[in-house]
Amino acid sequence: MSNESMAKGPSARKEIEDGLCFFKGQIMPLAEATVGVATHALNYGTGCFEGIRAYWNEDAGQLYILKGLEHYQRLLRSAKILKISVPYSAQELLEWTVKILSLNGFRQDVYIRPLAFKAAQLIKVTLTGVRDDLAIFAVPMGDYVSTQGLKVTVSNWQRIADNIIPSRAKVTGAYINAALASDAATADGYDEAIMLGQDGQVAEASSSNLFIVRDNKVITSPVTADILEGITRQAVFELAHDIGLATEERAIDRTELYVADEVFLCGTGVQLAGVVEIDHRAIGDGTMGPLTRRLQSLYFDAVRGNDSRYRHWLTPVYGGGN
Numbered sequence: 150m151s152n153e154s155m156a157k158g159p160s161a162r163k164e165i166e167d168g169l170c171f172f173k174g175q176i177m178p179l180a181e182a183t184v185g186v187a188t189h190a191l192n193y194g195t196g197c198f199e200g201i202r203a204y205w206n207e208d209a210g211q212l213y214i215l216k217g218l219e220h221y222q223r224l225l226r227s228a229k230i231l232k233i234s235v236p237y238s239a240q241e242l243l244e245w246t247v248k249i250l251s252l253n254g255f256r257q258d259v260y261i262r263p264l265a266f267k268a269a270q271l272i273k274v275t276l277t278g279v280r281d282d283l284a285i286f287a288v289p290m291g292d293y294v295s296t297q298g299l300k301v302t303v304s305n306w307q308r309i310a311d312n313i314i315p316s317r318a319k320v321t322g323a324y325i326n327a328a329l330a331s332d333a334a335t336a337d338g339y340d341e342a343i344m345l346g347q348d349g350q351v352a353e354a355s356s357s358n359l360f361i362v363r364d365n366k367v368i369t370s371p372v373t374a375d376i377l378e379g380i381t382r383q384a385v386f387e388l389a390h391d392i393g394l395a396t397e398e399r400a401i402d403r404t405e406l407y408v409a410d411e412v413f414l415c416g417t418g419v420q421l422a423g424v425v426e427i428d429h430r431a432i433g434d435g436t437m438g439p440l441t442r443r444l445q446s447l448y449f450d451a452v453r454g455n456d457s458r459y460r461h462w463l464t465p466v467y468g469g470g471n
């Protein structure tokens with residue numbers, strides 16, 4: 150795969166400084182979109198969010214939002230679980246996003262962060278009767294992790310179980326779990342952490358879903374394995390199907406990771422990234438496998454608007470609908 154297709158721009162660690170965002174029902178400078186220290190979500194983690202990418206296509210002069218509607222539908226599902234009321238439909242949220250991106254005039258790859266949260270400044274651990282708010286901001290962003298071969302570890306931090314903190318909701322407070330796992334993995338020299346569920350079977354990586362390939366079959370944990378129901382995961386099913394690969398959703402044992410022919414991670418942030426080593430065991434021959442490469446190359450063409458078969462995944466930001 151050429152470097153052309155990867156996300157380009159600042160790393161995820163750059164501090165967010167300027168730009169226009171959506172907050173309190175209107176567009177405003179990001180610098181003015183602030184909350185008080187007593188804000189419920191800041192104290193208790195009572196918010197839910199999305200991460201959406203938009204890819205710049207230089208030839209088309211177009212910025213494409215990837216699966217925007219699906220992300221906003223998931224945001225509304227997360228909000229429902231947390232009893233956060235969002236006074237917009239998924240379509241309206243997508244339209245606000247188009248507006249923010251075009252007003253910012255982005256001509257590069259960007260990452261969009263919608264956040265719905267308990268906004269009241271009060272000391273009461275509950276979900277009911279607490280005023281809600283919503284913000285959407287966007288920042289230029291390149292690759293979140295390398296897409297060219299990750300060395301990962303199975304974390305001793307377990308993935309949150311659905312009846313501890315809802316795992317299919319993208320809950321702000323739940324990301325402590327991901328941060329603990331990912332921080333420990335990187336401190337030990339790995340690129341990422343794979344997390345097991347309470348039953349000791351594979352759930353997902355710290356901020357992405359996981360697939361293994363065994364005997365040409367593309368396999369991932371079911372949505373009941375305490376995973377986030379990933380939108381990229383669905384995209385992988387579609388791509389795999391289109392190139393005639395069999396897919397399966399079933400429980401994955403830890404040691405299946407070690408003996409898999411190929412392993413890859415997928416998610417908005419990580420995009421589609423091959424895993425070449427897990428717990429110091431080479432996956433396959435220790436390089437990204439052929440099916441991972443094929444799916445990755447298809448994925449990058451699709452998200453950047455270079456494959457017309459997947460144009461329905463994309464919402465163009467600039468007029469003309471090209």
Ligand SMILES: Cc1ncc(COP(=O)(O)O)c(C=O)c1O
Nearest residue numbers: 356357358377379380381416417
């Ligand atoms: C915990 C977790 N799992 C999976 C994913 C992948 O989800 P998606 O493909 O919808 O970005 C993410 C990223 O958003 C995540 O944070």
